[in-house]
Amino acid sequence: MSVLSSTVALVALGVEAVALCLLLVAERGESAALKAISKTTASAAFCVVGFVGPLLALRPAIGVGLVLAAVGDLLLLRRGAGGAFLAGLGSFLAAHVAYTVGFARAGLDMTWVAGTGGALLVPAAIVLRWLWPNLSSRMRGPVVAYVIAISAMVACAAGSWARGATPLVLAGAVLFYLSDLFVARQRFVRGGYINRLIGLPLYYLAQALLAAWLHQA
Numbered sequence: 001m002s003v004l005s006s007t008v009a010l011v012a013l014g015v016e017a018v019a020l021c022l023l024l025v026a027e028r029g030e031s032a033a034l035k036a037i038s039k040t041t042a043s044a045a046f047c048v049v050g051f052v053g054p055l056l057a058l059r060p061a062i063g064v065g066l067v068l069a070a071v072g073d074l075l076l077l078r079r080g081a082g083g084a085f086l087a088g089l090g091s092f093l094a095a096h097v098a099y100t101v102g103f104a105r106a107g108l109d110m111t112w113v114a115g116t117g118g119a120l121l122v123p124a125a126i127v128l129r130w131l132w133p134n135l136s137s138r139m140r141g142p143v144v145a146y147v148i149a150i151s152a153m154v155a156c157a158a159g160s161w162a163r164g165a166t167p168l169v170l171a172g173a174v175l176f177y178l179s180d181l182f183v184a185r186q187r188f189v190r191g192g193y194i195n196r197l198i199g200l201p202l203y204y205l206a207q208a209l210l211a212a213w214l215h216q217a
Helices: 003-029 032-051 060-075 082-106 110-134 137-162 167-189 193-215
Strands: none
Touching: 003 032, 003 193, 032 060, 032 193, 060 082, 060 193, 082 137, 082 167, 110 137, 110 167, 137 167, 167 193
């Protein structure tokens, strides 16, 4: 890794951390302008971390995932807009698929993939049972597809880790999975600042970890 790329990545991580703090303040105070600026900055920052990574050419799907996640962030800025939420959901689902492809291309231990995937059937069923009464008929299909996608991503992250990938891969995937639960709670079950207070740090740390993988062999 070059000194320049590592320096840029460290600065970007610092910017992401500061922007995240401002975003949490904005969410608490319901400041739309500060929210838009801080969220856009934080999302752009984790993209910068990934795109200065020397291994981006070897793991392009991870770069695609970072961009799709950032696009999803921008779409979700339109609070209360059902169409924007559905588009954001689609962008994040595509990000999960991109990450899954990236993990698979890095190599998978299929025993771990199968075992983790099987274990995740239980929490997937619990999550769907939890959300189902609050989902409109329009949302049920996309939410089922999303749960399948995030479960597959975590399973493949576990398989990639078992084949020798850095623990950043598995940690990032698990944190992304957990952050999505708070998005679902906010949207479908019970809104409140606590969802963002917990979910946003989990999400931005997840993206930072996955972006950092592009700096490690």
